[in-house]
Amino acid sequence: MTTRRTFLVVGLAGGATLVAADWLRRTRGRSPALGANAALATLDPAAPAIVAAIVPVMLDGALPADPADRRAAVTETVANVARAVSGLAPNAQKELGELFSLLSLPPTRVALAGVMTPWADASPEAIAAFLERWRTSGWMLLRSAYDALHQLVLAAWYGNPRAWPSIGYPGPPVLAR
Amino acid sequence: MNDPMDAPALRHAANDLVRGARVIDASTLDRDLTLEADVVIVGSGAGGGIAAETLSEAGLSVIMVEEGPLRTAREFRMSEAEAYPDLYQDSAARTTKDKAINILQGRCVGGGTTVNWTSSFRTPPATLAYWAQALHLDGFAAEDLAPWFARMETRLSIGPWNMAPNANNEALARGAAAIGIRTGTIRRNVTGCVNLGYCGMGCPLDAKQSMLVTTIPAALGRGATLITRAQAQTLVRDGDRVRALTCAAMDAKGVRPTTRRITLRAETFISAAGGIGTPGLLLRSHVPDPYAVVGKRTFLHPTVVSAALMPDEVGGYYGAPQTIYSDHFVETMPVGGPIGFKLEAPPLHPVLAAITLPNHGAPHAHWMRRLPNLQVLIALLRDGFHPASPGGTVTLSSDGTPVLDYPLTSYVWEGARRAFRTMAEIQFAAGAAQVMPIHGDGTGYREWSAARAAIDEFTLAPLVTPVVSAHVMGGCPLGADPHRAAVDTAGRYHHLANLYVFDASLFPTSLGANPQLSIFAIAARLSSGLAATLVPGERTVHAS
Numbered sequence: 001m002t003t004r005r006t007f008l009v010v011g012l013a014g015g016a017t018l019v020a021a022d023w024l025r026r027t028r029g030r031s032p033a034l035g036a037n038a039a040l041a042t043l044d045p046a047a048p049a050i051v052a053a054i055v056p057v058m059l060d061g062a063l064p065a066d067p068a069d070r071r072a073a074v075t076e077t078v079a080n081v082a083r084a085v086s087g088l089a090p091n092a093q094k095e096l097g098e099l100f101s102l103l104s105l106p107p108t109r110v111a112l113a114g115v116m117t118p119w120a121d122a123s124p125e126a127i128a129a130f131l132e133r134w135r136t137s138g139w140m141l142l143r144s145a146y147d148a149l150h151q152l153v154l155a156a157w158y159g160n161p162r163a164w165p166s167i168g169y170p171g172p173p174v175l176a177r
Numbered sequence: 178m179n180d181p182m183d184a185p186a187l188r189h190a191a192n193d194l195v196r197g198a199r200v201i202d203a204s205t206l207d208r209d210l211t212l213e214a215d216v217v218i219v220g221s222g223a224g225g226g227i228a229a230e231t232l233s234e235a236g237l238s239v240i241m242v243e244e245g246p247l248r249t250a251r252e253f254r255m256s257e258a259e260a261y262p263d264l265y266q267d268s269a270a271r272t273t274k275d276k277a278i279n280i281l282q283g284r285c286v287g288g289g290t291t292v293n294w295t296s297s298f299r300t301p302p303a304t305l306a307y308w309a310q311a312l313h314l315d316g317f318a319a320e321d322l323a324p325w326f327a328r329m330e331t332r333l334s335i336g337p338w339n340m341a342p343n344a345n346n347e348a349l350a351r352g353a354a355a356i357g358i359r360t361g362t363i364r365r366n367v368t369g370c371v372n373l374g375y376c377g378m379g380c381p382l383d384a385k386q387s388m389l390v391t392t393i394p395a396a397l398g399r400g401a402t403l404i405t406r407a408q409a410q411t412l413v414r415d416g417d418r419v420r421a422l423t424c425a426a427m428d429a430k431g432v433r434p435t436t437r438r439i440t441l442r443a444e445t446f447i448s449a450a451g452g453i454g455t456p457g458l459l460l461r462s463h464v465p466d467p468y469a470v471v472g473k474r475t476f477l478h479p480t481v482v483s484a485a486l487m488p489d490e491v492g493g494y495y496g497a498p499q500t501i502y503s504d505h506f507v508e509t510m511p512v513g514g515p516i517g518f519k520l521e522a523p524p525l526h527p528v529l530a531a532i533t534l535p536n537h538g539a540p541h542a543h544w545m546r547r548l549p550n551l552q553v554l555i556a557l558l559r560d561g562f563h564p565a566s567p568g569g570t571v572t573l574s575s576d577g578t579p580v581l582d583y584p585l586t587s588y589v590w591e592g593a594r595r596a597f598r599t600m601a602e603i604q605f606a607a608g609a610a611q612v613m614p615i616h617g618d619g620t621g622y623r624e625w626s627a628a629r630a631a632i633d634e635f636t637l638a639p640l641v642t643p644v645v646s647a648h649v650m651g652g653c654p655l656g657a658d659p660h661r662a663a664v665d666t667a668g669r670y671h672h673l674a675n676l677y678v679f680d681a682s683l684f685p686t687s688l689g690a691n692p693q694l695s696i697f698a699i700a701a702r703l704s705s706g707l708a709a710t711l712v713p714g715e716r717t718v719h720a721s
Contacts, residue, residue, distance in 0.1 A: 061542030080258070087262040087430055088270070091574060131537060136618075143640040144276040151270060151532045158531040158545070159258030168549040169494060169527050172255030173373060175381060 036079035039086035043097040046104035046119070051153070052078050053119040057127040058153045062166065073162055080156035099145050112142070198397035200247060203407040203426035206437040212402065214238040215711065217422050217443040219409040219458060222288020223696035224680030225449030226388025227329075229396035231704040236713030239401040240441055241393070242424055244454075245285035245431060247405045249389065253379030257528040260378035262430075264292050266453075273569065274582040277639030278477060281647040282451060284431070285379075286405060287389030289451070290693060293647070294376045294498040294524065295365040295385055297335040298690035299326045300698075301504075307512045307562060312685050314656055316666050317699075325698035333366045333386045335694065340372050343496025346522045348487065348552045350501045352607030353520070358599075360503045363521075366693075374495045377524055406431060407439055409454075410577075412446060412462035417674045419446045445711060449680040449700070452476075452649030456571040456682060457579025459653065459663075465672040468660045471653060472571035475581055476687035477646035478557040481593045482523075482533055483600035484544070485552045485609035486621070492549055493525030499691075506599065507559055507689045516566060516592035518556040519689060520600070525551055535619030535643065544613070544621075552604060556596030558589060561651065561686030568687075571652050585644065590637040593644075597635070601628040616642045648692050653678045654685040668703035679703050 037048040044050075055077045056063065056070075063070050085096060102108040109115050113130045115122050134146040157163050164171055201210070215237040218225045225241060233239045248264065261269035266282040273280065283289040300322065308314040329335065342350065342362075350360045370384040383390045397403060407424040414420065422441045425434035448455045456472035464471070503520040510517030523529070530551060534544050544551070560566045569583030597614040604612045605625040612628050613621040616635055622628035635642070656662025659671040664683060670676040679700040681692050688695055 058537040059542070060537075061539035062545060084262065084268060087268050087432060089267050089578065090433060091576060091578060092267060092270070128538065135536070140275065140640050147276065147640065150537060154531040154537070154541070155257075155261075155528045158527040159256075164527065167527060167545045168547075172375060173495070 037082040040078070040082040043085065043093060044100035044104055047100040048078060048082070050100060050103050050119045051081050053122055053127055054131070054149060055081075055153055055157075057124050057131060058149070059157055060124070060128075062157065062163070064162075064166070073157070073160075076160055076162065077153065077156045080160060081152045084152055084156060096148065099148065198394075199400075199402040200397070201402065201404045202247070203404055203424070203437065203439060204429045204431075204435065206426045206435070206439075209438045209440070211440040211442070212240055213442040214240040214402070215443060215713065216240070216445045216447060217242065217441045218447045218449055219422065220288060220449035220451060220454060220680060221286050221388060221393060221403065222283060222449065222451060222680065223290050223388065223693050224700040225447070226287065226290065226392040227697050227700040228447050228449060228679045228704040229401055230392035231701060232708050232711075233396040233399040233401045235708035235711070237708065237711055239396055240443070241396070241401060241403045242407050242409050242422070242441065243286050243288075243403065243405045244408045244427065244450075245283070245288075245405065247286040247403070248291075248379060250379070250381050250383045253375075253381040255373070255375040255378050255381060257378060257526050260292070261528065264379060274580050275639055277585060278479060278583055278644045278646055280453075280477070280581070280649060281645070282453070282649060286393060286403065287387045290385075290387035291379055291389045292377055293387075293691075293693060295367055296499045296502075296521070296691040297330075297333075297364045297366050297694045300695040301507065301689050303507070303512055304686065304688050304690075308685055311513075312656065312661075313658070314666070314685060317655070322698050322702070325702045326694065329694060329697040329701055333391060333697065334368045335364055335366045335386075338362060338365045338367075338497060338500050340497065342500040343372075343374065343493065344487075344489070344491040345493035345496075345525060345552055346499065346501040348485075348491070348607040349503065349520060349522050349554060349603065352603035352605070353503050353505070355606035356602055358503055358505045358603070360501050360520075363500050363502050365497065365500075370497065372496050374498055374524055376498055377526075377529075404439065408434065409450065409458050410461065412458065412464065412676065414462070414464070414673070417672070419673060419676050422446060445675045445677065445707070447677045447679050447704075448653075449678070451680055452652050452682045453571055453579050453581055455678055455680055456652040457573065459670075460571070460573050460579070461577050464670065464676070466663075467672065470661060470663045472579075473652065474561065474568045474654060474685070475571055475583070475652040475682075476561045476568045476650045476684070477583060478519075478648040478650075478687050479560060479583075479585065479589055479593070480555050480557045480645045480647070481596050481642065482615040482645065483554045483556075483597060483604060484534065484613045484615060485554075485604035485607075486544075486547055486611040487550050487552045487608060488610050490549045491525075491552045493522070493551060493553065494527075494548075498522070498524035506556075506595070512559075512562040514563070515595075516563065516588060517559045517689065518592055518596045519559070520603070521555050521557065523553055523555050525553055533615060533643065533645075535615060535617065540619065544619070552607070552609065554600040554604065555645075556593075556600060557648070558592045558596065559687055559689035560589065563588060568651055581649070585639055590642075593637055593642065594632060594635065597632045598629055601625065601632065648681070648687070650681045650684040650687050650692060653682040655683045656685060667706055677703070677707060
């Protein structure tokens with residue numbers, strides 16, 4: 001059955017792109033154990049780096065100001081995204097794998113995300129422009145991909161007690177049991 | 178096959194449920210398992226839990242199959258990061274096929290009742306009247322169900338909530354009163370509730386009278402067996418009878434099946450896997466469905482959301498999450514006309530708030546920093562009562578898992594626009610400094626007139642306007658006429674002799690109210706009826 005995502009890729013660049021994405025994902029194999037981010041790397045070897053690039057932009061204004069705290073917050077958020085991904089149903093993981101393949105392969109990264117450089121080199125402005133482009137896209141598929149990133153990243157950060165002081169959430173009550 | 182009591186897989190749930198109860202965590206199985214009983218029940222939520230108690234009380238041997246894990250009060254730590262992946266379908270990120278609607282559904286022992294917000298409403302009389310008059314459903318009038326509602330209210334300690342509502346709910350009462358709209362107090366299924374506000378993450382005090390602490394322990398106490406982390410796969414038939422249910426043991430996280438298989442044989446099978454799970458099981462099993470009704474007319478109470486900033490602290494993360502409601506816009510909108518909606522308030526914990534607020538970066542962070550002052554209303558649209566609201570369709574994806582395709586029609590969007598207007602009006606009347614209908618980029622408005630003008634111009638569309646649902650209903654509707662209904666008025670599948678459906682998929686429309694008490698009452702009545710037709714003791718639960 002043709003999935004909508006398959007249809008997207010076929011429509012955009014011909015079936016070869018999807019085949020290439022799939023082939024690359026398999027032949028590049030799994031990166032050596034990436035610890036907390038293994039579940040993300042399993043989707044696509046480039047996925048941890050992509051998420052690490054997106055997190056500071058999506059959480060602009062939310063992360064701690066202190067550089068060391070900020071680095072730790074980003075690291076923990078990427079790890080929490082990976083943990084969330086590992087708990088998703090196989091179908092959802094497969095779709096996310098396709099999304100990260102599109103974002104990692106240079107032709108689709110440029111054509112669909114508008115990001116001209118590898119993710120690790122992309123400026124915050126370029127990543128912000130990508131997020132805005134997908135958030136407001138007339139193409140429902142890109143919007144739903146934005147929603148997936150939105151949910152994963154924001155849940156990963158705001159589920160972390162480190163985020164709570166800045167939003168005034170005192171945390172759950174302590175129960176005497 | 179060894180007696181399961183000896184199997185290494187057997188887990189005693191010690192004091193948590195019933196000492197010595199037979200609880201098998203299928204993720205730990207080291208061999209395939211075959212069991213027999215009088216009755217096999219798929220799902221341990223509102224329908225399955227009630228059926229398990231009723232049938233085990235009648236002396237029948239019962240096996241309950243649950244896809245999710247067994248978690249109990251001591252494991253409920255009021256943590257969204259733990260609860261959503263562990264206790265909800267698809268980590269609380271289940272969506273419709275086009276991803277336009279987010280669906281919250283429980284996936285744990287007790288199902289939705291373990292994670293719901295305790296709101297308990299009898300089925301609205303207008304809904305039951307529509308079923309009787311428009312859909313010719315006999316025997317489900319308000320007076321027919323009244324004794325079953327009463328019985329369930331007693332059994333599950335459903336009663337008035339006498340503590341003051343939290344400020345999030347109080348704002349609904351205050352704002353509605355200011356514009357002349359009546360509100361009421363929601364009844365709740367709790368005993369000894371101390372108003373923590375974390376119902377959605379599992380009650381850490383066993384105050385919520387979910388299936389987890391009521392009917393399931395009762396059934397286990399009468400010898401029922403509970404198998405967790407087991408995904409019901411296929412009903413195996415022989416002519417017009419189901420002979421067995423095959424299940425896949427799931428891994429410890431509930432993500433992928435292990436190599437272990439479970440075969441359950443019984444005289445009678447009950448599907449109580451919910452409005453997506455039950456049609457999914459029936460479709461996977463290729464049960465006879467000559468009029469193609471299974472999975473059709475699935476309803477959601479599509480829900481839109483309006484956020485506001487109040488000048489004073491609201492603290493919507495604490496206190497019983499839902500205590501005030503308004504039925505003004507279901508009572509004044511006759512069924513069959515423009516879609517009506519019920520107004521309620523949700524709990525406001527950080528993750529739920531963060532994924533609901535639109536956009537990202539600075540605008541998102543700006544609202545999150547005001548979480549203590551955030552006030553949120555939701556409008557649940559009453560779908561399924563109009564030809565332009567046919568609901569959605571459950572189909573199978575390529576790996577056999579069910580997926581719901583729910584097209585949002587202009588009929589539904591028209592109601593969403595009215596709901597946005599009303600919610601903003603109520604929020605301003607309650608004193609909001611700013612109101613942000615959850616739509617598009619999430620612009621906030623400081624005045625009612627500006628909000629109203631903007632809402633009138635909104636382009637309401639899938640993935641532009643977030644829509645959520647916590648109530649999946651329909652897909653195996655009740656009714657005497659097999660051309661339109663999947664099960665007869667006893668809950669028996671029309672085309673098989675010993676397959677029953679006792680869950681929210683029975684409803685021929687949505688309800689216009691939170692569904693748990695409707696499921697309890699109808700499941701109680703149907704399972705009592707079933708118990709009277711079965712001969713107990715034909716089979717004890719044993720391995721074959």
